[in-house]
Amino acid sequence: MANVIVVGYDGADGAQAALAESLDLCRDLEAELVAVFGYGVPIPERESADYRETLRELGEKFTDEAVRRAEEAGVKASAEVVFEKAAQALVDAAAKHDARMIVVGSHGEGPLAGALLGSVPHRLVHLAEQPVLVVRR
Amino acid sequence: MMEGTAGAGGLKKNAIGYLSNVVIGVASTAPGYSIAATLGFVVAIAGVGLAAPAVMLVSFIPMFCIAYAYRYMNQADPDCGTTFSWATRGLGPSAGWLGGWAIVVTDVIVMASLSQIAAIYTFLLFDWNSAAESQVAVMIAGVIWIFLMTLICYLGTELSARTQQILLAIEIFTLTLFAIWALAKVYINNPAGSLHVQASWFSPFSVDSFGALINGVLLGTFIYWGWDSGVAVNEESEDSATGPGKAAVVSTLLLLGIYLIVSAAAQAYGGPDLLIDNADDVLSVLGTQVFPSPLDKLLIITVLTSASASTQTTILPTARATLSMARQKAFPPSFGKIHPRHLTPSYSTVWMGVVSTIWFISIELLSPDNVLGDSVTALGFGIAFYYGITGIACVLFYRRELRKDFKTFFYAGVLPLVGAISLFGIFGKSLIDYSKPANTNTAILGIGSPVAIGVGSLLLGVVVMFFARFRYREFFSRKPEVFDPATAGQAIVPEEAI
Numbered sequence: 001m002a003n004v005i006v007v008g009y010d011g012a013d014g015a016q017a018a019l020a021e022s023l024d025l026c027r028d029l030e031a032e033l034v035a036v037f038g039y040g041v042p043i044p045e046r047e048s049a050d051y052r053e054t055l056r057e058l059g060e061k062f063t064d065e066a067v068r069r070a071e072e073a074g075v076k077a078s079a080e081v082v083f084e085k086a087a088q089a090l091v092d093a094a095a096k097h098d099a100r101m102i103v104v105g106s107h108g109e110g111p112l113a114g115a116l117l118g119s120v121p122h123r124l125v126h127l128a129e130q131p132v133l134v135v136r137r
Numbered sequence: 138m139m140e141g142t143a144g145a146g147g148l149k150k151n152a153i154g155y156l157s158n159v160v161i162g163v164a165s166t167a168p169g170y171s172i173a174a175t176l177g178f179v180v181a182i183a184g185v186g187l188a189a190p191a192v193m194l195v196s197f198i199p200m201f202c203i204a205y206a207y208r209y210m211n212q213a214d215p216d217c218g219t220t221f222s223w224a225t226r227g228l229g230p231s232a233g234w235l236g237g238w239a240i241v242v243t244d245v246i247v248m249a250s251l252s253q254i255a256a257i258y259t260f261l262l263f264d265w266n267s268a269a270e271s272q273v274a275v276m277i278a279g280v281i282w283i284f285l286m287t288l289i290c291y292l293g294t295e296l297s298a299r300t301q302q303i304l305l306a307i308e309i310f311t312l313t314l315f316a317i318w319a320l321a322k323v324y325i326n327n328p329a330g331s332l333h334v335q336a337s338w339f340s341p342f343s344v345d346s347f348g349a350l351i352n353g354v355l356l357g358t359f360i361y362w363g364w365d366s367g368v369a370v371n372e373e374s375e376d377s378a379t380g381p382g383k384a385a386v387v388s389t390l391l392l393l394g395i396y397l398i399v400s401a402a403a404q405a406y407g408g409p410d411l412l413i414d415n416a417d418d419v420l421s422v423l424g425t426q427v428f429p430s431p432l433d434k435l436l437i438i439t440v441l442t443s444a445s446a447s448t449q450t451t452i453l454p455t456a457r458a459t460l461s462m463a464r465q466k467a468f469p470p471s472f473g474k475i476h477p478r479h480l481t482p483s484y485s486t487v488w489m490g491v492v493s494t495i496w497f498i499s500i501e502l503l504s505p506d507n508v509l510g511d512s513v514t515a516l517g518f519g520i521a522f523y524y525g526i527t528g529i530a531c532v533l534f535y536r537r538e539l540r541k542d543f544k545t546f547f548y549a550g551v552l553p554l555v556g557a558i559s560l561f562g563i564f565g566k567s568l569i570d571y572s573k574p575a576n577t578n579t580a581i582l583g584i585g586s587p588v589a590i591g592v593g594s595l596l597l598g599v600v601v602m603f604f605a606r607f608r609y610r611e612f613f614s615r616k617p618e619v620f621d622p623a624t625a626g627q628a629i630v631p632e633e634a635i
Contacts, residue, residue, distance in 0.1 A: 050461040
């Protein structure tokens with residue numbers, strides 16, 4: 001197991017809390033941070049690379065921001081922007097980096113959307129091999 | 138042993154991909170809604186009458202040819218998947234821009250038909266017949282429908298592949314059950330006005346005139362509209378050498394089968410007059426007569442789920458097309474905006490919902506009676522136009538490859554060209570026929586409304602493009618490209634043709 005903590009970051013309030021918590025943990029554990037953004041989209045949308053490209057750019061904007069904040073806090077950090085839905089993207093990134101844990105916000109999309117979509121943390125605790133830390137906003 | 142296990146695992150994976158390819162192909166054409174919206178109007182064309190199933194059969198041919206243009210263009214430029222970017226490459230920026238415009242306006246126009254059908258069938262589901270016949274009630278329900286569907290697309294809520302498969306299974310089951318039930322009644326009970334199925338219904342030669350057949354095919358293009366997007370999505374699935382090809386054939390046969398059996402059963406049960414009199418809602422009227430209660434509601438629910446799937450597959454690609462145009466600097470940049478939470482093209486989606494609502498309300502107010510039939514006919518013009526330019530773009534883009542081997546020559550050259558020529562031919566012939574208000578249900582400014590709406594919206598695109606040329610100089614100075622095996626990167630020629 002590598003000394004890596006994976007955090008899901010999409011710029012939302014929940015993700016801010018998750019980022020802050022994971023930065024604290026990284027400092028205490030002297031771990032590296034990997035900021036992950038997943039942008040899986042419904043089937044009809046997959047046809048358009050322009051759309052995918054736009055989403056990837058958005059993801060890079062977010063993860064760059066997370067990496068910058070980590071470096072300001074003295075934590076070594078890198079970014080992963082993955083064409084997968086958020087939960088799967090986090091699971092994949094955690095496996096790729098052999099991470100020790102995954103940190104996410106409790107909800108990024110609001111309680112109603114969370115209920116409709118099946119929230120990311122809910123899926124994550126079922127999918128992930130690593131411990132999952134859910135941070136309340 | 139190891140090999141056996143791996144093989145079994147691989148088979149399962151392919152089987153799932155294969156099934157979902159079939160589902161996408163059939164679901165994006167929305168058979169239940171397509172029949173409900175068109176069958177009555179096809180039968181109503183003077184000279185077609187009982188040969189409606191033959192029209193369904195013939196309409197498929199140009200769509201089949203154009204599907205190959207989609208397949209090849211998608212292979213060379215798998216990124217963008219839209220007529221906009223393919224026609225820009227094959228024919229130049231003006232054709233590309235107009236192609237993009239045509240996609241957007243046809244999608245806006247179809248929203249009026251979709252929401253009208255959805256509104257009527259929602260009322261009929263609850264036996265609220267007075268509301269279904271009230272124009273104001275239909276208009277209000279239609280606007281609510283557009284709002285809800287836009288909201289769903291804005292939020293990026295998607296049905297799982299599994300749910301889609303179940304819904305489609307119910308749709309196909311219900312339509313087949315309806316056809317069998319209707320035919321059984323025809324042959325056992327002989328209800329008043331029913332006819333026995335005849336071979337001549339399926340023969341294009343039993344249509345009175347070639348012109349009538351062409352006019353029917355213009356409407357028929359609508360029922361296969363969307364089939365191409367299934368083919369395009371197929372490309373990216375696993376085992377793309379054989380799986381998608383087979384899936385395309387299966388979904389095609391399934392679709393053709395459904396259309397033939399349902400249209401034949403519908404006219405066998407009620408005869409042409411019943412279909413013409415109830416052209417707005419053929420399936421609900423037939424459903425109550427054919428099925429015992431409450432089974433008739435199943436048919437209404439089927440049309441509703443079909444219409445909702447169709448609305449989604451209308452809004453999503455439109456937003457995608459305008460986003461694509463914005464990114465390639467051919468359209469205002471705000472159309473390229475993405476919602477940071479929902480990851481949807483937010484601006485494009487909202488804009489699509491608003492324009493559709495305005496269009497729906499104004500078409501209901503301006504031309505109250507039978508707008509549905511005329512706007513479906515109008516759609517035929519837009520569809521024929523942008524499918525046609527996709528075909529031509531494919532031939533030109535691949536022109537240097539055509540002599541290399543017969544397969545490329547035939548599938549990337551002959552078929553797209555035949556498809557394009559026949560679609561432009563249908564466009565031209567229908568333009569002449571439908572310009573005369575005598576041949577249409579309604580007229581706008583003395584021109585038959587299918588032409589006024591369908592061709593008018595394309596001409597409006599030419600006017601808008603005139604201004605766009607000044608604004609987006611960089612895009613409009615692009616030159617047409619030719620297929621270059623070196624830059625295409627991916628497989629150049631499909632290993633296995635459909």
